[in-house]
Amino acid sequence: MALKKSLKGCNNLKTIVNSVVLIVLWVMVPASALGAEYDYIDIRNPYLRKLPIAIPVFAPMDNLSTEEAMADESTRLFSKYLDFTSYFQMIDPEAFLEDPSRTGITTDAIAFHNWTAVGAELLVTGGVRYDESSGLLQMELRLFDTLKGKLLVGKLYKGKAGDERRMVRRFASEVIHALTGDWGIFDSRIAFVSNGTGHKEIFISDFDGNNPRQWTRHNSITLSPAWSSDGKWLAYTSFAKGNPDLYIKHIKEKRGIVLSKKGIHTSPSWVPGQFALAATLSFSGDPEIYLLTGNAKIIKRITKKWGIDESPTWSPDGRKVAFVSNRSGSPQIYIKTIDTGQVDRLTFLGRYNTQPSWSPQGKRIAFAGLEDGQINIYVIGADGKDLFQLTRDSGDNESPSWAPDGSLITFSSTREGVSRIYVMTAYGTDQRRLLILSGKQSSPAWSPRVVSN
Numbered sequence: 001m002a003l004k005k006s007l008k009g010c011n012n013l014k015t016i017v018n019s020v021v022l023i024v025l026w027v028m029v030p031a032s033a034l035g036a037e038y039d040y041i042d043i044r045n046p047y048l049r050k051l052p053i054a055i056p057v058f059a060p061m062d063n064l065s066t067e068e069a070m071a072d073e074s075t076r077l078f079s080k081y082l083d084f085t086s087y088f089q090m091i092d093p094e095a096f097l098e099d100p101s102r103t104g105i106t107t108d109a110i111a112f113h114n115w116t117a118v119g120a121e122l123l124v125t126g127g128v129r130y131d132e133s134s135g136l137l138q139m140e141l142r143l144f145d146t147l148k149g150k151l152l153v154g155k156l157y158k159g160k161a162g163d164e165r166r167m168v169r170r171f172a173s174e175v176i177h178a179l180t181g182d183w184g185i186f187d188s189r190i191a192f193v194s195n196g197t198g199h200k201e202i203f204i205s206d207f208d209g210n211n212p213r214q215w216t217r218h219n220s221i222t223l224s225p226a227w228s229s230d231g232k233w234l235a236y237t238s239f240a241k242g243n244p245d246l247y248i249k250h251i252k253e254k255r256g257i258v259l260s261k262k263g264i265h266t267s268p269s270w271v272p273g274q275f276a277l278a279a280t281l282s283f284s285g286d287p288e289i290y291l292l293t294g295n296a297k298i299i300k301r302i303t304k305k306w307g308i309d310e311s312p313t314w315s316p317d318g319r320k321v322a323f324v325s326n327r328s329g330s331p332q333i334y335i336k337t338i339d340t341g342q343v344d345r346l347t348f349l350g351r352y353n354t355q356p357s358w359s360p361q362g363k364r365i366a367f368a369g370l371e372d373g374q375i376n377i378y379v380i381g382a383d384g385k386d387l388f389q390l391t392r393d394s395g396d397n398e399s400p401s402w403a404p405d406g407s408l409i410t411f412s413s414t415r416e417g418v419s420r421i422y423v424m425t426a427y428g429t430d431q432r433r434l435l436i437l438s439g440k441q442s443s444p445a446w447s448p449r450v451v452s453n
Helices: 013-018 065-084 112-116 164-180
Strands: 022-026 051-054 088-090 122-131 136-145 150-160 189-194 201-206 222-227 233-238 245-250 256-259 265-270 276-281 288-293 298-301 309-314 320-325 332-337 343-345 353-358 364-371 374-381 397-402 408-413 420-425 441-446
Touching: 065 088, 065 122, 065 136, 065 164, 136 164, 150 164, 189 222, 201 222, 222 265, 222 441, 233 265, 245 265, 245 276, 265 309, 276 309, 288 309, 309 353, 320 353, 332 353, 353 397, 364 397, 374 397, 408 441, 420 441
Parallel strands: 051 088, 051 122, 397 441
Antiparallel strands: 022 150, 122 136, 136 150, 189 201, 189 441, 222 233, 233 245, 245 256, 265 276, 276 288, 288 298, 309 320, 320 332, 332 343, 353 364, 364 374, 397 408, 408 420
């Protein structure tokens, strides 16, 4: 899924137009290449200050009506993407003192004092050029620090009509990388379960809930989607054949495998960086967690304890697995170190804690806990310290899943009646619904960041 292709091999305009979005120019060397510190946004700071940013409408470079429409839509999408992160305070366009589409979009053309005067600390300018005869689309985008009066990052993209969304999504990733050192969420997706068809099926949407589409068509009960670490495979449980079997399927290609033994096959979780996964199987009688290859061959048994062991989630380095067990009498979360076999109990809050999800940075685990009659989302340090409640007084909140950069958490909630998919920051702020479909939606799973054409 690589977008970075060279134009050197393109011998004619037709070749260029038929290529998907191409990054053809670095306007500046990225800060990471210079060993610079990313001191604009600390996504691990619970008291994050939102950065004021101005995003004026991108300029139609040849003043064509087609360009104007593309520029307007691209600006709207880009603003929406950045706003979704909860990192920024969007400056009202009505307050702008100048219009870069008239004055120019480059460093020399910008009067930075006009932007600091309206409170903007960051500025994004853009230009759109479209050749109607060839179908070639070019988009030039820049991010500026208005206080320092300098360019932070700039890109020139080439493609064709219809590539606008991909171009602005890619530049949104560049902006987040320039400000945080992480690539963000814009090249990720969310899988979830919906019963809007009359059956529980898996759907997949873009990171922001847009473009939801049905992915499974089993006409049965389908549960617990889990992404492989390369984003190419989904594992899940389905009753399509009458038994809760484990399905492992390629996202795009019509291939995969079904594990169907006696008993249940539930709660799959992929090992980071490997074509292997853990899942709960009960063919031996007691539901235990097993390690499997991506072809559903059993490698070894991970848990060996009386009671139900389920819902595994791996640490980012693959050395530990957190899971749910009722070995102490009620469902609680435990952590097992794979090399040593040591098992430690993590949660002691109430009598029901389940659905653990290990953060991408490895320091925290989100989970759903029952307390005072309500199910809420909590986070706790992987060392058992710093327990913190993220949701409260808003129905039942379950199935937390981390964004690939650890900045956001998606989850399901009944706060508006039926279960829907929501998103919030990693510290519980900016909680909002992700999408609305018919029926109920649950069990969201956030994919890794996967750059694609």
